[in-house]
Amino acid sequence: MQTFKPRLLFRCPLQTARPRAARHFATEARLTADHVRIVEVGPRDGLQNEKKSISLETKLELISKLAKTGLTTIEAGSFVPAKWVPQMASTSEILQHLIKKPPHSDNQIAYNYLVPNIKGLEDLVKIMDAEGATAGSKGDPEFSTTTEISLFAAATEAFSKANTNCTIAESLERVRPIVALAKEKHIRVRGYVSVALGCPYEGPNVAPSKVADITATLLEMGADEVSVADTTGMGTAPRTLELLKALSAAGIANSDLALHFHDTYGQALVNTVVGLEHGVRIFDSSVGGLGGCPYSKGATGNVATEDLVHTLHSLGMHTGIDLEEMSRIGSWISDQLGRANDSRVGKATLARIAREKSCP
Numbered sequence: 001m002q003t004f005k006p007r008l009l010f011r012c013p014l015q016t017a018r019p020r021a022a023r024h025f026a027t028e029a030r031l032t033a034d035h036v037r038i039v040e041v042g043p044r045d046g047l048q049n050e051k052k053s054i055s056l057e058t059k060l061e062l063i064s065k066l067a068k069t070g071l072t073t074i075e076a077g078s079f080v081p082a083k084w085v086p087q088m089a090s091t092s093e094i095l096q097h098l099i100k101k102p103p104h105s106d107n108q109i110a111y112n113y114l115v116p117n118i119k120g121l122e123d124l125v126k127i128m129d130a131e132g133a134t135a136g137s138k139g140d141p142e143f144s145t146t147t148e149i150s151l152f153a154a155a156t157e158a159f160s161k162a163n164t165n166c167t168i169a170e171s172l173e174r175v176r177p178i179v180a181l182a183k184e185k186h187i188r189v190r191g192y193v194s195v196a197l198g199c200p201y202e203g204p205n206v207a208p209s210k211v212a213d214i215t216a217t218l219l220e221m222g223a224d225e226v227s228v229a230d231t232t233g234m235g236t237a238p239r240t241l242e243l244l245k246a247l248s249a250a251g252i253a254n255s256d257l258a259l260h261f262h263d264t265y266g267q268a269l270v271n272t273v274v275g276l277e278h279g280v281r282i283f284d285s286s287v288g289g290l291g292g293c294p295y296s297k298g299a300t301g302n303v304a305t306e307d308l309v310h311t312l313h314s315l316g317m318h319t320g321i322d323l324e325e326m327s328r329i330g331s332w333i334s335d336q337l338g339r340a341n342d343s344r345v346g347k348a349t350l351a352r353i354a355r356e357k358s359c360p
């Protein structure tokens, strides 16, 4: 196993702190920059596992609030059968609404929808066609929003069977027609590799080389980026580093990677720092630490967006996200769901604001 030695690089900005790494990645401007893109997965990965169902109106209000925080990518729902994930049943209506009346935002936002198979994407495309919508394109000022999809595969056979009722090889075959149709419609594709650092059925020792193979396959098939997911939160700093090294050794560029940490064992932020030091600049998180995974019992939510933003800002990184606003949303959605707010930073930020108001 690799030994992880923190290098305390974040006392000064990343570019000056890591001249060798900066030279190494000289052609990949995104990696040398101190900007991190956060993919907010709360309305999908978060809500899909909450016990209390919330109304379509509340989901739309959540998305609308998130759209005003500076986020640029928001997972809005998933086109899965309701019998598999009942909480995602209103995704068609969400897509329709976001096409017709996207929330006001100062920046362009990509709304992302999970599709488990070609039927999921066909259902999405049918709605877009019926509304006369195109996927839009990032960077084109004509569009204030774009539509993206995510597809997923798992790194273990047991999880693949439980989550998608098929083997890993079959799940990868499902990806081909999805990518083909998405490309035809100019829809950006995000891939996920689940259980990359631990499986609820097969345990923590998932082979990094297996994760790297699946990630490489998704990229070769046409995925624009792949989010490597610690679905169970079993990941540790040394194993995260080992995995990142295996991904690099397989020729996968950091610019094609995102990291997606659940915080079951409280290791998500530590593992985030490992990812940052390795050069990854896209991280997934969920406001208020919502969620979990319906096929990973006991796993808690994603790392809270508020906690991630605070950590990144404290390291001198930029996210463009308004932490105070995000903290208000985390508290609001937790109340709507009748659950505790799982963001320590969110609670501390709101307490500070209240304190400052009472003693200016």
Ligand SMILES: CC(C)(COP(=O)([O-])OP(=O)([O-])OC[C@H]1O[C@@H](n2cnc3c(N)ncnc32)[C@H](O)[C@@H]1OP(=O)([O-])[O-])[C@@H](O)C(=O)NCCC(=O)NCCSC(=O)C[C@@](C)(O)CC(=O)[O-]
Pocket (backbone or CB within 6 Å): 045, 048, 078, 079, 080, 081, 082, 084, 085, 114, 116, 117, 119, 120, 121, 152, 163, 164, 165, 192, 193, 194, 195, 229, 230, 231, 260, 293, 294, 295
């Ligand atoms: C892949 C399937 C559909 C196979 O499920 P299956 O039962 O094997 O599907 P099937 O092809 O045999 O079809 C069964 C029925 O479902 C219908 N059907 C088929 N597809 C769809 C669809 N897209 N939308 C709506 N309906 C659909 C289909 O038409 C048929 O209807 P019937 O003839 O019985 O009336 C199922 O296993 C599934 O939906 N799995 C997804 C479960 C899921 O969403 N899990 C959570 C997301 S993954 C995750 O959270 C992890 C992630 C990404 O966040 C990262 C991480 O942390 O790891």
